[in-house]
Amino acid sequence: MSGTENPPGLDLERLRRHLDAERPGLPAGALQGELIEGGRSNLTYAVTDGVSRWVVRRPPLGHVLATAHDMAREHRVISALHDTPVPVPGAVLLCEDPEVIGAPFYVMDFVEGTPYRTERQLTELGPERTRDIVLRLVDTLVALHAVDPRAVGLDDFGRPEGFLERQLRRWGKQLDASRSRELAGIDELAALLGTRLPASAPAAVVHGDYRLDNVLIGADDTVRAILDWEMSTLGDPLTDLGLLLMYGELRPTPGTPVSVTGGAPGHPSPAELIERYAAGSGRDVSSVAWYTAFAYFKLAVILEGIHYRYTLGQTLGAGFDRIGAMVPAFIDNGLRTLQEG
Known part of the structure; x- marks a missing residue:
């Protein structure tokens, strides 16, 4: 300190x-x-x-x-x-x-714990501990989505009806507010997401940015705290699952400035994560490809916004100079996921 x-x-x-x-x-x-x-x-x-x-x-x-x-x-x-x-x-x-x-x-x-951000960190734990930690991450997400919003005073925390349509509009507006360069494919991705909207799952409290480095893992490998609730709302819980799957698919590249852990030995596959969530929550996950593609789109917009702040000299810390170069890969992966789904 x-x-x-x-x-x-x-x-x-x-x-x-x-x-x-x-x-x-x-x-x-x-x-x-x-x-x-x-x-x-x-x-x-x-x-x-x-x-x-x-x-x-x-x-x-x-x-x-x-x-x-x-x-x-x-x-x-x-x-x-x-x-x-x-x-x-x-x-x-x-x-x-x-x-x-x-x-x-x-x-x-202050909560004691580790936010695991890299494959190297997880590799040092070994495959068994890595697997247990990631599966507990899914179980904690199931617990969040099982909370009755009315019982905890969050029944007015969002508007579940039309949630996915509003999310697409919101992130489209966020993109427009940060446009400073041409981004091939991002408007196509937004349009395809709009034409393939699934029927929303029953509403729940959603985190909006749920991934391994937004939780603190204790010395006993349990989830001690979920952090960074700035995007939380009442809406479609499968948006959280899609984001978690997206991060599980990412692999590191030189200088990657976002957390990438999915390639660590023992890390469950996306199919295992889907199965674990479906078994714990009882929710229909058949349209999960759309939610994963939406996660790629949302992260592309977020990273572009951060890149824009970097170009204006309004960021603190290291790694911001590399974020802009990552955005096209998120766009391409989102398009691929929709095509394959």
Whole structure:
């Protein structure tokens, strides 16, 4: 942990004063903090007073797309899920006043665990542990999708009717907001997804970005916490499954700046992941190819948005210079998945 110097985007003295005013029961020592590397969207910081530890989340610096980076949304969902079987960090505080640190933010408990991001990390665990971890990842997704939204106060968290159509429109608008270059095939992919919309599965709380490096794995290889809820909503749960399958299909290339773990020895195949999810959830997964192709499209748009912020000099951390080169592969894989499905 760094000293008292402010990490980019977080004024520690202002944060301390706000915590003292809003949560006077918290430990009152001077804060130290550091930016947690690995995130490509919202900024995440580890903060400590020397005894207790917390995590602070805020939107990225600069260019922010409409409807994205909603701190209140993230805070609400982890608060609602705290007493369910779904593992989430404890919510400490939400601040929607941008005057405090320069942007809305929330504070949550620090959870010990590892976000596995690379095949090398999993390979070091061995095939048996890798298999167990990934299957538990699927089981945790089943647990999330089994939560009754009304029972936890999330029945108004989204609009399930027309969910897939709105998702396509939303990500099309996000793409338009970040267009800075020609991207061959991306408009074709969006159009094909629109003409092949499946009938939505029964609604559930969906994470929106569910993958191995968005969870913390404990020393006992269990899922300790699901993180990064910025895209969560009430909608079609198979969008989460499609994203998980997409990440399972990816293989690393030199300089890959996104998490790729699917080629690690012991990692279950996409077919095994589908079977595990179907058996645990009882849901019809026959149209899963569409959801996987949609995941490729969504990630292409997200990466293009990050590339756009990089071109404007509005990103923090390493690896952003390589993200733009990845986008065409996501487009091609999305088209291939639709054709083969």
